[in-house]
Amino acid sequence: MQFSKPLLCAGLLAGGLLAAPLAAQAEDGIIRHGAGDFPISTAVEVPAGASTVYLSGMGAPVQNTAAAPKSLEAYGDTQTQTLASLKRIEGELNKLHLSMSDVVQMHIYMVADPRTKQLDFPGMMKAYTQYFGTPKQPNLPVRSAFAVAQLANPGWLIEIEVTAVRPLKK
Template identity: 85%
Template structure:
């Protein structure tokens, strides 16, 4: 059984079908299964012994201090808020000696823009893809995006929470 499994893996590797997963596995023990044609993973496998870090949901900090407090104008549109939220997350991870590449799961809570009455999913994706699936940072988390009625801060259109993993030291 072990020999046939090894031969199967070798065949898949030579065909280039497992290269992204095995490369990630070889580096830090985390196996990411990327989705076809979309910048998320469909599954992430975390090895025993790795530390799991749960970050609280984060929205954008105020972008325009001259705008009314807790207003949409103070925080910006969905793309602006997503980018600012991801920057905050990156800062919190850095304090823990982690990077965005260590994020394995993400939940994005979104509110419809009151001006358009619609979610700005494309705006969120423009900011998201600046951090995930790039040549500099190719690791993709599993991710869910939710439409919600409102967030705690009435000026927020987005709040993001992530789970990161500190790989096992070798």
């Protein structure tokens, strides 16, 4: 038996199989689905014809030039590195005439702090929530955070890559 997409979606929604509430379509045509209070989207729909921009992974630039190169002291703790990485991403997006509100997907690669042997997820979130889910910038990307053994730069605790969408011109 073959079902049309609208009928199948309606049946899944009616049956409670899709738990995330549907969000209203934004002015730019992007639909962000969310559930709960956690500041990420559960799904993002991009309209046909929108341009997709993939940014390479970015770590923090050096924060302390007096510290040894490629050391943790040169780049700071997870919160400091996350803020610096997001600021760097924001700058790259601005060069492309985009902003953080255009980010639809984010991958965060994290290394345990060698001093504590733990990931500093709360520190990452403190920085992340300064850019996403604020009254000034409420658009939330879908996001995954990964624990990795190491990053290319031994001083980095975090590297972030994003996908942004250039909205359709009206």
